Amino acid sequence: MDELYALKAWKLRELLERREVSAVEVLESVLGRVARVEGEVRSYITLTEEEARSAAVSADAARAKGEEAGAAAGIPMAVKDVLCTRGVRTTCGSRMLEDYVPVYDATVVQRLRLQGLTMVGKANMDEFAMGSSTENSAFFPTRNPWDLGKVPGGSSGGSAAAVAAGEAVWALGSDTGGSIRQPASFCGLVGLKPTYGLVSRYGLVAFASSLDQVGPITRDVRDCATLLSLLAGHDPLDSTSLPGEAPDYLSALEGGVRGLRVGVPRELMQEGLTPGVREAVEGSLRLLEELGAEVSEASLPNLDYALSAYYILAPAEASSNLARFDGVRYGLRVEGAEDMLEMYGRTRACGFGAEVKRRIMLGTYALSAGYYEAYYGQAQKVRTLIVADFEKAFSRFDVLVSPTSPTPAFGLGEKVEDPLSMYLSDVCTIPVNLAGIPAISVPCGLEGGLPVGLQIMGRVLEEAVLLRTARALEEALDFRASPDPVRGEGK
Amino acid sequence: MSPYEAVIGLEIHAELKTRSKMFCACDASFGGEPNSRTCPVCLGLPGVLPVLNRRAVELATRLALALHCEIAPYSIFHRKNYFYPDMPKNFQISQYDLPLGVGGYLDLELDGEGFRVGITRVHLEEDTGKTVHVSESGRIHASEYSLEDFNRAGVPLLEIVTEPDIRTPGQARAFMQELKSIMEHLEVSDCRMEEGSLRCDANVSLRPVGSTQLGVKTEVKNMNSFRALQRALAYEIERQEGVLESGGEVSQETRHWDADANVTTPLRSKEYAYDYRYFPEPDLVPLELDRAFVASVEAALPELPAQRRRRLRELYGLPAHDAVVLTSSKAMGDFYEAAVAAGADPKAVSNWMMGELSAYLNARGVEIGEVPVSPSQLAGMIRLVERGTISGKIAKSVFEEMLRSGRDAEDIVAERGLTQISDEGELEAMVEKVVEENPAVVEDFRKGKEKAVSFLVGQVMRKSGGRANPQVVNELLMRRLRGED
Numbered sequence: 001m002d003e004l005y006a007l008k009a010w011k012l013r014e015l016l017e018r019r020e021v022s023a024v025e026v027l028e029s030v031l032g033r034v035a036r037v038e039g040e041v042r043s044y045i046t047l048t049e050e051e052a053r054s055a056a057v058s059a060d061a062a063r064a065k066g067e068e069a070g071a072a073a074g075i076p077m078a079v080k081d082v083l084c085t086r087g088v089r090t091t092c093g094s095r096m097l098e099d100y101v102p103v104y105d106a107t108v109v110q111r112l113r114l115q116g117l118t119m120v121g122k123a124n125m126d127e128f129a130m131g132s133s134t135e136n137s138a139f140f141p142t143r144n145p146w147d148l149g150k151v152p153g154g155s156s157g158g159s160a161a162a163v164a165a166g167e168a169v170w171a172l173g174s175d176t177g178g179s180i181r182q183p184a185s186f187c188g189l190v191g192l193k194p195t196y197g198l199v200s201r202y203g204l205v206a207f208a209s210s211l212d213q214v215g216p217i218t219r220d221v222r223d224c225a226t227l228l229s230l231l232a233g234h235d236p237l238d239s240t241s242l243p244g245e246a247p248d249y250l251s252a253l254e255g256g257v258r259g260l261r262v263g264v265p266r267e268l269m270q271e272g273l274t275p276g277v278r279e280a281v282e283g284s285l286r287l288l289e290e291l292g293a294e295v296s297e298a299s300l301p302n303l304d305y306a307l308s309a310y311y312i313l314a315p316a317e318a319s320s321n322l323a324r325f326d327g328v329r330y331g332l333r334v335e336g337a338e339d340m341l342e343m344y345g346r347t348r349a350c351g352f353g354a355e356v357k358r359r360i361m362l363g364t365y366a367l368s369a370g371y372y373e374a375y376y377g378q379a380q381k382v383r384t385l386i387v388a389d390f391e392k393a394f395s396r397f398d399v400l401v402s403p404t405s406p407t408p409a410f411g412l413g414e415k416v417e418d419p420l421s422m423y424l425s426d427v428c429t430i431p432v433n434l435a436g437i438p439a440i441s442v443p444c445g446l447e448g449g450l451p452v453g454l455q456i457m458g459r460v461l462e463e464a465v466l467l468r469t470a471r472a473l474e475e476a477l478d479f480r481a482s483p484d485p486v487r488g489e490g491k
Numbered sequence: 492m493s494p495y496e497a498v499i500g501l502e503i504h505a506e507l508k509t510r511s512k513m514f515c516a517c518d519a520s521f522g523g524e525p526n527s528r529t530c531p532v533c534l535g536l537p538g539v540l541p542v543l544n545r546r547a548v549e550l551a552t553r554l555a556l557a558l559h560c561e562i563a564p565y566s567i568f569h570r571k572n573y574f575y576p577d578m579p580k581n582f583q584i585s586q587y588d589l590p591l592g593v594g595g596y597l598d599l600e601l602d603g604e605g606f607r608v609g610i611t612r613v614h615l616e617e618d619t620g621k622t623v624h625v626s627e628s629g630r631i632h633a634s635e636y637s638l639e640d641f642n643r644a645g646v647p648l649l650e651i652v653t654e655p656d657i658r659t660p661g662q663a664r665a666f667m668q669e670l671k672s673i674m675e676h677l678e679v680s681d682c683r684m685e686e687g688s689l690r691c692d693a694n695v696s697l698r699p700v701g702s703t704q705l706g707v708k709t710e711v712k713n714m715n716s717f718r719a720l721q722r723a724l725a726y727e728i729e730r731q732e733g734v735l736e737s738g739g740e741v742s743q744e745t746r747h748w749d750a751d752a753n754v755t756t757p758l759r760s761k762e763y764a765y766d767y768r769y770f771p772e773p774d775l776v777p778l779e780l781d782r783a784f785v786a787s788v789e790a791a792l793p794e795l796p797a798q799r800r801r802r803l804r805e806l807y808g809l810p811a812h813d814a815v816v817l818t819s820s821k822a823m824g825d826f827y828e829a830a831v832a833a834g835a836d837p838k839a840v841s842n843w844m845m846g847e848l849s850a851y852l853n854a855r856g857v858e859i860g861e862v863p864v865s866p867s868q869l870a871g872m873i874r875l876v877e878r879g880t881i882s883g884k885i886a887k888s889v890f891e892e893m894l895r896s897g898r899d900a901e902d903i904v905a906e907r908g909l910t911q912i913s914d915e916g917e918l919e920a921m922v923e924k925v926v927e928e929n930p931a932v933v934e935d936f937r938k939g940k941e942k943a944v945s946f947l948v949g950q951v952m953r954k955s956g957g958r959a960n961p962q963v964v965n966e967l968l969m970r971r972l973r974g975e976d
């Protein structure tokens with residue numbers, strides 16, 4: 001049998017329910033793994049072993065008494081450090097919040113606590129979720145467990161690396177332009193960006209409010225469905241949260257893709273794809289056809305403008321969302337200023353990294369008097385066109401399929417000096433956030449020993465269709481999602 | 492007469508009377524230890540989200556309807572971005588280009604002349620906290636540090652913007668008084684200017700009489716009472732007139748009313764030249780008010796001051812001026828009607844309220860709610876006069892005592908033996924004495940000088956310590972002097 005840390009959550013749960021292993025044993029296996037590999041992978045900003053141990057003990061006690069222990073009980077989890085955790089510092093990967101300890105739990109954290117959350121730690125990320133490689137963390141970069149010279153993707157790179165390296169069994173990420181799906185793709189995992197409004201954003205430190213969603217990063221589709229069921233559902237504290245309780249995604253998982261109409265947007269299969277990514281995606285499409293799906297070309301004609309629109313709208317919202325970090329009430333304050341304005345300036349100059357400053361300035365400019373219509377107004381119009389493109393495509397197709405990223409994981413430091421090429425790595429994922437629709441990334445092959453992800457996009461609230469499609473593909477590919485790439489830990 | 496005409500528009504902010512704040516469940520009432528009425532949401536902690544208070548929307552709709560506004564079936568909230576430490580998020584959630592109510596008006600009367608003020612818009616926004624600069628002098632530039640109290644941060648605010656339809660400081664004051672009374676009648680705001688729950692800024696410009704073009708305007712801020720509003724506007728009009736008369740140009744600027752120095756002074760441009768970078772608040776969904784909701788709010792609108800004035804005039808035959816004073820606040824009208832309901836004569840109640848009671852309020856600078864005399868106590872006192880238990884003159888001193896002590900008129904009258912003397916036997920003795928003491932006056936009367944009798948009545952009243960019933964005294968004197976006995 002594999003080491004416990006390498007098992008999927010559903011398998012662990014079976015073992016726990018049958019009391020063949022204890023939650024403490026599972027946790028110690030994961031913590032042991034953390035002790036061995038964290039020095040190189042660096043998934044976590046903050047480790048919470050003690051909290052995790054007491055959660056594991058409670059889970060064991062509950063199961064010993066024959067009580068329902070909760071679906072997350074005893075399953076070690078990594079939580080992206082952008083989600084507020086009461087009493088546990090939440091840095092957002094920023095110097096600005098290096099010592100910030102929230103007084104409340106994010107709604108998703110709260111929901112998971114009710115299910116026995118066993119949190120190993122707070123995962124590294126690009127500062128305020130701005131980035132695609134986790135190199136924008138103010139503290140340190142995280143490395144890809146498949147190849148320590150590569151990035152794990154971002155901004156939820158710590159979450160993905162932790163799961164891929166066996167430092168957690170599953171994880172929470174957040175996705176504003178691909179920040180769950182791209183790292184899942186780079187790390188050979190399943191990652192899902194839910195329909196906007198399906199999962200509460202309360203307690204998620206906002207980057208771009210109209211685009212942000214919290215979602216699962218897991219080792220397979222089944223775990224993804226389980227975790228999504230725990231996260232989803234109406235939250236009265238989030239006005240943009242959709243009404244109603246979430247369905248049980250697990251029960252809708254099997255059933256295959258026979259008769260499923262699959263569209264392949266030609267705009268996402270054009271230049272920029274590496275040969276291995278193209279091959280893996282095309283192979284998956286053939287597989288889907290063999291499984292009975294009808295695959296044909298689709299078009300999203302306004303997609304060319306998506307990236308530009310995104311880099312207006314997201315920074316505009318961010319410039320306002322991040323205004324509260326001013327040194328007045330919490331977080332960093334640089335002392336020694338003569339007056340308030342200087343204190344603001346010094347604090348923000350010191351507290352924010354280069355990428356965050358770049359986006360705050362971009363966004364501030366886009367909202368300025370005289371430029372608003374030309375930038376923000378125009379970008380909103382593009383967004384409307386992209387929504388319409390998707391609606392039209394979904395009148396013909398049940399799902400749309402593309403690569404998650406045009407390339408597999410790139411090298412550490414490779415794109416740091418070139419923000420534009422970094423931005424381009426999100427070209428396939430960004431349109432999904434603009435349209436508010438759900439999308440999943442599922443491993444579909446390897447290129448040069450690195451995982452390639454397939455993105456499946458669906459209609460609003462049709463997460464079940466995505467999961468069913470991804471499940472069928474996963475089964476057919478029989479992809480090993482948890483190889484052992486970490487140096488010094490060979491199998 | 493001035494060759495210029497003033498053009499004035501007002502921008503009013505009123506705190507809504509909701510139990511909780513605009514976007515969180517915190518207590519919205521005034522007061523409390525600093526920062527005791529706060530939570531993660533109104534402190535702007537990372538990750539929090541706003542949830543709109545339904546009650547605030549209902550109250551805003553109520554006022555917008557009372558001001559004859561059109562209620563937008565679809566309106567949205569914007570973020571108004573600027574850095575200020577009393578604003579936890581460094582942006583204020585406010586309505587912008589799609590407000591809740593537009594295109595209303597208010598009809599008013601001043602010195603018998605009617606005028607109409609257009610209402611441009613009524614919208615919802617959130618209040619900010621309060622900064623206290625700590626220094627010897629209390630001035631911001633000399634302060635060693637500042638403290639923030641966020642108890643008011645996130646309290647729902649209504650903003651009401653008028654068209655530039657106001658022509659005189661008096662009209663501006665009349666408008667504000669009526670608006671305040673309307674908000675009180677609607678129970679949407681406490682309207683306490685001194686606590687800052689009602690605030691008013693004014694845009695003022697001058698133009699030659701007869702011109703339809705607008706001159707350059709200044710914005711006058713910091714007017715904390717009706718009196719301040721009227722005086723600040725009068726000053727500003729005179730100041731602009733002086734500038735224009737001397738061939739100068741009014742510069743567009745924000746000016747601060749200094750109530751101690753009685754002048755407006757310009758604020759440094761740096762203090763208000765913000766680019767607010769408005770954009771739609773992505774954390775809130777659009778506010779959609781269906782017809783049924785608007786209709787239900789409209790149907791539940793209580794009587795407004797104008798309707799109340801009309802009713803009081805028709806029901807009790809009050810003069811127009813009395814009706815205006817008695818509805819100048821909801822509490823005033825309620826006091827009046829309660830006293831009448833307690834059985835006092837409507838005109839007498841009006842006279843007492845317009846006279847002694849108003850004088851008391853003005854002298855003390857207090858609201859009617861703070862008066863120790865209740866409406867039924869006032870009615871009880873008036874009934875004593877009506878029944879002849881006390882004279883009108885005695886009543887005034889009794890009322891003064893009531894205002895001092897809050898006691899019932901009957902108790903005061905009994906204790907101080909102020910009951911009116913109507914007993915003829917008792918009075919006849921006094922009359923007899925006065926006649927004896929004033930033979931010359933009696934002689935005058937007998938010679939046909941009828942007026943002489945009032946002097947004699949006065950003498951009797953004096954002898955009785957004001958307690959004699961003057962009518963009875965008059966009758967007794969006439970009888971005695973005409974020798975009918």
Ligand SMILES: [Zn+2]
Pocket residue numbers: 512515516517528529530531532533534645
């Ligand atoms: Zn609050």
